[in-house]
Amino acid sequence: MAQDTAGTLYIVPTPIGNLGDLSPRAQQVLSSVAAIAAEDTRHSRQLLQQFAIQNDVFTLHEHNERERASRVIERLSSGDDIALISDAGTPLISDPGYVLVQQCRAAGVRVVALPGPCAITTALSAAGLPTDRFTFEGFLPAKPQQRRKTLTSLLDEPRTMVFYESPHRILHTLNDLQAVMGSERALVIGRELTKQFETYLSGTVAEVLQQVEADSNQQRGEFVVMLAGAPVQASGGDEQAALRTVLLLRNHLPLKKAAACAAEIHGVRKNQLYQLALDADNT
The missing domain is CATH 3.40.1010.10 (Tetrapyrrole methylase, N-terminal domain)
Structure with a gap:
């Protein structure tokens, strides 16, 4: 000591x-x-x-x-x-x-x-996205393939996601967000926070991407990118129908593959469905 x-x-x-x-x-x-x-x-x-x-x-x-x-x-x-x-x-x-x-x-x-300035909390407090639960992912990988792989791993993440991004990669990242997460997810980006040219752009992924593409000024500076979490799509009835499909498919497929297929059929998050199937085995 x-x-x-x-x-x-x-x-x-x-x-x-x-x-x-x-x-x-x-x-x-x-x-x-x-x-x-x-x-x-x-x-x-x-x-x-x-x-x-x-x-x-x-x-x-x-x-x-x-x-x-x-x-x-x-x-x-x-x-x-x-x-x-x-x-x-x-x-x-x-x-x-x-x-x-x-x-x-x-x-x-x-x-x-000491408490003090932090771009994450500054941006989140002004974003208008859910902040009761969020995950900070730092900078996404610079290489396109790795960046898309990381985003794919977050596809079912229900919490608001926060990323840092640099000016020379912002358009690439927004395009990858649209390709992986879809065009309709809510997105907010904060640029040059607390500085003279501070800007917030908000809308769907597609709308924000369009705004950034149309204005080169919005491609300068340092960015905080905030993406809404995956929506909870299934009701209890939907979950039970999806679970029945999993239990049928698992007679012919591994459980993870069966859950992935049933999730696509019913619009249920695959991780959630996989856990339901595990719970069913233990009851």
């Missing part, structure tokens, strides 16, 4: 666009710690200069995190307080820091996370 004299690792969110979103508490922590671990020191020094914060800044990013984590923990254990920041938003959310925080926890070093 860490000694009482050990320092604290502070997880400090930084603005995703609007400098006014750096909280007074974040400013106080960044000014008072012994050093700041930053994803990109050049980018972070520009931010810190805006608030007259003069402090030691060193790099900690995905390529050197494992190497540097032990040295950071040594400094923390000797009594130094250190802040961790990323280029924008909350560290560890599709940004480096997991390895460091995990090792700090294992070493008994105190970790304190």
Whole structure:
């Protein structure tokens, strides 16, 4: 366990666009710690200069995190307080820091996370999609085949899905969403959140894709893509009819294949139908 004299690792969110979103508490922590671990020191020094914060800044990013984590923990254990920041938003959310925080926890070093800017929650709060349950999927794969494979695996996901996307892939991703998820699913994209040209586009997948294709300005910046979850299509009666079909088909097919075929026939989600068949076996 860490000694009482050990320092604290502070997880400090930084603005995703609007400098006014750096909280007074974040400013106080960044000014008072012994050093700041930053994803990109050049980018972070520009931010810190805006608030007259003069402090030691060193790099900690995905390529050197494992190497540097032990040295950071040594400094923390000797009594130094250190802040961790990323280029924008909350560290560890599709940004480096997991390895460091995990090792700090294992070493008994105190970790304190400050609340603050995060593109996920900012976008969701303004999207008008269900937010009682959602899943964050980060960046989709860059390669088309892998991207479509990932989207296919989410086809039956009932929660609102949130993705990050870059400007040079946004059209490819929207086209793949339409190909895999269909054109009628509700979709909202937030672009350049908190910045001068912040934009939200909403509608069906097809409608949003059309808007982005028609306006090259909507293809610039950083994006949060939010897709409505799979609809609950079946009533209890539909489920029972689909289950009867599964039980008939399984005499000739493996259960997973039988569930997939019955789901297509009855418009029921295959994962749900597969579970119903398993439950029927156990009763």
